[in-house]
Amino acid sequence: MLTKTIVRKVVNSTIRPASHMAVLSRREIEQLRDVTGTGLHKLFRKCALAVLSSGSQVDSCEELMSMYPDFDIQVSERHQGIVLEVNNAPAGAFVDDQLIEGIRYHLFSILRDILYLRDITSNHKNISPNLQISHEIFYRLRHAGAFHPGVKPNTVVCWGGHAIPVEEYDYTKEIGYYLGLRGIDICTGCGAGAMKGPMKGAAIAHAKQRHKSGRHIGLTEPGIIAAEAPNAIVNELIVMPDIEKRLEAFIRLGHVLIIFPGGVGTMEELLFVLGVLSHPENKDIELPIFLTGPASSGPYFDSVIRFIEMTLGATSLNLIRKVIGDPELIAKLVNDALLHVTRERRQRDDSFHYNWSLHLDEAFQEPFLPDHESMAKLQLSRDLPTQVLAANLRRALSGIVSGNVKEQGINAIREHGPFQITGEPELMQAMDELLTSFAQQGRMKVQGDYIPCYEIVTDSTA
Amino acid sequence: MLTKTIVRKVVNSTIRPASHMAVLSRREIEQLRDVTGTGLHKLFRKCALAVLSSGSQVDSCEELMSMYPDFDIQVSERHQGIVLEVNNAPAGAFVDDQLIEGIRYHLFSILRDILYLRDITSNHKNISPNLQISHEIFYRLRHAGAFHPGVKPNTVVCWGGHAIPVEEYDYTKEIGYYLGLRGIDICTGCGAGAMKGPMKGAAIAHAKQRHKSGRHIGLTEPGIIAAEAPNAIVNELIVMPDIEKRLEAFIRLGHVLIIFPGGVGTMEELLFVLGVLSHPENKDIELPIFLTGPASSGPYFDSVIRFIEMTLGATSLNLIRKVIGDPELIAKLVNDALLHVTRERRQRDDSFHYNWSLHLDEAFQEPFLPDHESMAKLQLSRDLPTQVLAANLRRALSGIVSGNVKEQGINAIREHGPFQITGEPELMQAMDELLTSFAQQGRMKVQGDYIPCYEIVTDSTA
Amino acid sequence: MLTKTIVRKVVNSTIRPASHMAVLSRREIEQLRDVTGTGLHKLFRKCALAVLSSGSQVDSCEELMSMYPDFDIQVSERHQGIVLEVNNAPAGAFVDDQLIEGIRYHLFSILRDILYLRDITSNHKNISPNLQISHEIFYRLRHAGAFHPGVKPNTVVCWGGHAIPVEEYDYTKEIGYYLGLRGIDICTGCGAGAMKGPMKGAAIAHAKQRHKSGRHIGLTEPGIIAAEAPNAIVNELIVMPDIEKRLEAFIRLGHVLIIFPGGVGTMEELLFVLGVLSHPENKDIELPIFLTGPASSGPYFDSVIRFIEMTLGATSLNLIRKVIGDPELIAKLVNDALLHVTRERRQRDDSFHYNWSLHLDEAFQEPFLPDHESMAKLQLSRDLPTQVLAANLRRALSGIVSGNVKEQGINAIREHGPFQITGEPELMQAMDELLTSFAQQGRMKVQGDYIPCYEIVTDSTA
């Protein structure tokens, strides 16, 4: 029997730095070369490959690594600074053997953030742990140059699926276009679909508005970067250490949220922000949330809203506003909402660039490592305070996302079978309904038949 | 019977200048206000309305004027420079009552060029008339800031129809994308379709390449600006006085030509450049021409090539290269062609920014006013030198374009019936075939049934 | 007898353009090369040599030409634009064979303005001659990029001698320093002394204020450029065609005037502006004038003020304010004065960048060619309206400056002896006193004994 060999086009290249990020100490270079055994080189290589594969339809680092087994990237010192030597890199990142500039920025952004992943050690011993994490996120964002003080609230976070029907994708482009005409900056979680569409639309609008400094911020994490590689329009790429810090970064950096149709991951994000906003300390915080999609996405949003109503209760619906099929209206509403946020920040004398006032419990900050044990232990009952229930539902979904798209989760499921989730019957039924409707709408996984990575075990003792 | 009144949304606004173009003398302001009776105000108003209607589907200034009868634009002096006061302007040019920035640039570009339309008087009495015109074009382009000396040949002129099928439009976007990835500048005749697509594609590519200074040059003329209003992505708008100077500007400013599917106007442009290049003095000039479109445009290019072969002869086909359905290949070929042009300019010590070496006979420069008399007089015979025949065929088609989309032409046809064109039977048959195939392919007019604005009178005496 | 040969250090160099000024037409290049016999090359060569001799102590073009007889400058076309080929240029303009950047700008500014000297032809046939000249000046300044619309009145014109004692020079530097600390732009007539000091002081202040766009405008004319070559700190050099247009440019472009100690030339400038402001139509125009110098300059200003009082009358003294020995106070007064000017321009809706409201009689605009005939004809009587008398006194002094430092004047005196000036005895006595005091103070000529170039012929018939 013959094995079919796919010969992928690869490129070797020497890449000069995109900016001042290139000034590394000799020690840092050694770390990235793994002379020091810190493991940074492995991480850098993995993330770099993800970035260089931008635009491909691959869903995991494992898969990527197996496609480009000979890929390597090394940092070298030169008299004018450093250079990156890449070998056997995916050819799609290059135009006539020149690396696409946007991807070059991404490579050096990753390098910047990966080195900093280890470096940060809070000097603030006498503050509470949750404040410490919020400070850490602040330092990471500042290190990445994400703060533009003096600029009025202008950043819209867009959440939604990376694999959505073309009609929904076109709708996100239209939203981006109308936001872009208004000079609004876009922040997403990187990747394709609802994360790429708004940036593409905004890029066209920015060209019409001669707007040369529009921000297209991509917030990612090492665990997700392969499945949702930054599209090349992202002009600020930031790597946060884990999903919880990434989610907190979204809501502290962003001023308004737009939620497009998506899958479990999007639902997880919505639960996160609803949970945070449900905390009594946050009751006066302005963080407007819009749910929007084309007419065809009606059933999706119906499922989502029903789920929230059944789990967190009808009050939580006051935190969101749904608009179907009107991109220009959304853009106008977002514009108004930004004015509200601006006014509120002024009143509090709170900074425009980082939402310090937002209170986050540790439940939203502690990394949740979804494994069979932690998933089985989750408390899911409507007797819990809303923010606690939201946090736990979020974790449950996080586990499901992990089982679907993250390396670790996929491996765990392969080995031990589906996660077992227990909880109050009504809640579990709501979740079951939600996930079933997602599966029916084809929102659970990109390729092949959908096989759930979890089983719901109704808590008969409740 | 009730007359249906369409209430169009209009906007009043005060518009500050886009740049230093705003420094006008008191006299210039008076001219634009028509205190001096120069007629400049009428011209300015007409062109301004066209620019403000960018994106609409209107085909003539007449129609526009009737849609916005109360539109006016006035220049006023302020202590900080000038401002434009617009009244009853089409709302589509505004976002939340703010003029789209790209359109603001267009308004002031028009103002700049219209004032200069009258100002230029050649001081070079002792040079030949055709050189004088070439100098005039040089001065106009320089006045408009179109020269970037020291930049290597990088400007690709795209010609093609402004009303083309979506498949062809998407193809022009793809070409723009692959050119944009290579940092190539685009120059078109303004308008929609093949003139907009490449710029839109390039805008996305520029975003990926972090290319902030890509040029999207639109070359227009007062007679065509309403039918082919500049799309807002055009970031350099230049108004030339007439079609002949506009065509000369294209081939002196551009370094490579791409011809997409179009109609009679596109054919006219192709004849113009083939005629010029056929002149013996130009035999060593590098001005590469590519014909390209999606697979579905095959029949179109077959008609075009057959027509050239039958009229100018097979030799002329050596000047062009046809590539169907491969946008990335075109981009690579264009890149190579630009290197050739660069090398040739260096060898001649000819400037990169203006193709002085190109020789143009007066036949290609004299404004051709297509009316029933001039159309009837055209000599069309293969006994003429190639460049003369090409010039005359171009004029014939120019008349046809005028009859289709230009105010003056449409009015003349309305009054006196179709133009009568006489010529050598084989030539006239070729033209008849060409135009019939265009009509069959739906390439002759945007809306309603196509009614030819000409009749071919075979020259029985030939 | 042996002739002493001075071997001057010279440099040959190819100079690339400083900016877009470099885009010339083939015809313009021919004009500058004198293929066309326009005489432009001779003028360009003369002015270029003056600019390249910046810092030398030479007083006339003749002298310069005799020092560098083999100097030449030629424009050549290259594929990337034009270059200047200089041969046998004064070595002082170069640092290690690289032309000083500021001087490179000057060369190309001269080229820009010299080409435009011929080009301008007013299209405004139906306006009065004096308005026409004011428009011409506007067009020249605009062509030179001298207008920065939207910038508040900020330009201080400094007049004073180019050969002044070191104490006075240091004082002008201090004034420049205190003006520069306030971000005020400086405009002078080029040259050394009071024209260079304020710029040098301002340059230090700008460094302290991180002010990178401070303007150091030098207004010159072909007749004076050799004697008062622009110092290299001048970052905007503008060549006006003659002294009258240059003086008008000063008072239409500048917002406040500072008059330092000087000689006859400075007195001429003061008479010009006092004459203009004395016109009834200008009685409400704000154009504040400060006379200032160190304590040692007291006698100088006493002479000046006595002369004005005796000729134009005490009322004219209201137009000026004298401050001795307090640079910081002057800077504060200038700052206040600029606020007044700003307010007045706003009220009139007059442009900030060009003082259109100022009325100039033709007497202040007509080029005055001082020769023995015109000098003899001057009417000098206190019966004339103030502005007419001021104009004539100015002309008389202009003739004297010409006889002192300008090529033509010096030659005329050499040939025909001193000018003969006639007038009302009291006036002539005032002038005699003024010039005698200037001579005593060493303000009449730089080197050698001072020999007056005029004789006062008291008008016994008056």
Added chain:
Amino acid sequence: MLTKTIVRKVVNSTIRPASHMAVLSRREIEQLRDVTGTGLHKLFRKCALAVLSSGSQVDSCEELMSMYPDFDIQVSERHQGIVLEVNNAPAGAFVDDQLIEGIRYHLFSILRDILYLRDITSNHKNISPNLQISHEIFYRLRHAGAFHPGVKPNTVVCWGGHAIPVEEYDYTKEIGYYLGLRGIDICTGCGAGAMKGPMKGAAIAHAKQRHKSGRHIGLTEPGIIAAEAPNAIVNELIVMPDIEKRLEAFIRLGHVLIIFPGGVGTMEELLFVLGVLSHPENKDIELPIFLTGPASSGPYFDSVIRFIEMTLGATSLNLIRKVIGDPELIAKLVNDALLHVTRERRQRDDSFHYNWSLHLDEAFQEPFLPDHESMAKLQLSRDLPTQVLAANLRRALSGIVSGNVKEQGINAIREHGPFQITGEPELMQAMDELLTSFAQQGRMKVQGDYIPCYEIVTDSTA
């Protein structure tokens, strides 16, 4: 008896940040406000006062503090970032109540570096202590934005006295002028005299060369900042934690050294660099050193050279080159030297921006706290390796500088009497001669009679 009360002019002001340095975390703001008791506020206040007193003739923080006892500076958070509130600040830092921009930069540079003073904690446990310090210096310089990778070696460090005769000061200006004409960047230790002159000269040259990005780097430390406050031309101010790190920063950042006449401090710096270069590992390192001054400084350099010869030996003289009275020659030699350094760095593939190859023993890095004990303990014998002897001589002089100008040293002398220094008789005699000649030349202290802060105790046991 009446106490004379001096009323100093003070200003209250709110100061907006100069740049992105303004993004502080809430915790950092608290630290600077001393809510946290870190002591940062006291340090910030002291350094801020020094910066705001730039240009005054004060020699210690103590003195400054007593002059402005009510001065305070506080950081406040605003919605657009932070602001500084200053109260009772020296009026000399302001122009019409606006803080001089250069000083504003200095305030925020201090804030940046002071916060970072505490933050840095090396993660590099497994490298040698001296390498660790070199890395720390690298991180501090990088944090301050001092690295411009890709720029060829271009930084000249100027050392010399801050209180020197006017003739020497003018000479340093001239050197700065000729360096500035060549686009060379200047780095000094801040302060007046030889630290200010080169920058002032360069500022004028930069204006002539239209050089807008010339670097004027000032390297200071908290202990010296009051006595040598940065002049406002410094456009990059960097605060290092102590004198040793500051000196190391000089020689790792600079490419060529110029040593002007100075006092003991300058001698200390020269000993430091000669000691480092004497280390066998550094024998191939290019770090050219020029000694230069006007003709009148001849005796000074004679003393210096004799001292080096008598202590470190004649070989050390090969490391330096003396040029007297020829500023343009120095500029040319420096230019050549920079080319050598560039070539050497390329050959080693060593970075242009940080001289990693230079080896420093801990003896040159350990903070030396000069007190009576440490001064008494110093080993001073020619039997020691050259680099060790140089280090110890440097320490001895460091103690003397401290006793002269630093707060701590002055207090210690006040309390315990002069330092006692022991050593080999010939060495001690050399030092005695050196210091005596300095005192005779008036180079030991600015005001009042010079009273040595040390006594030499000849080591009779040696």
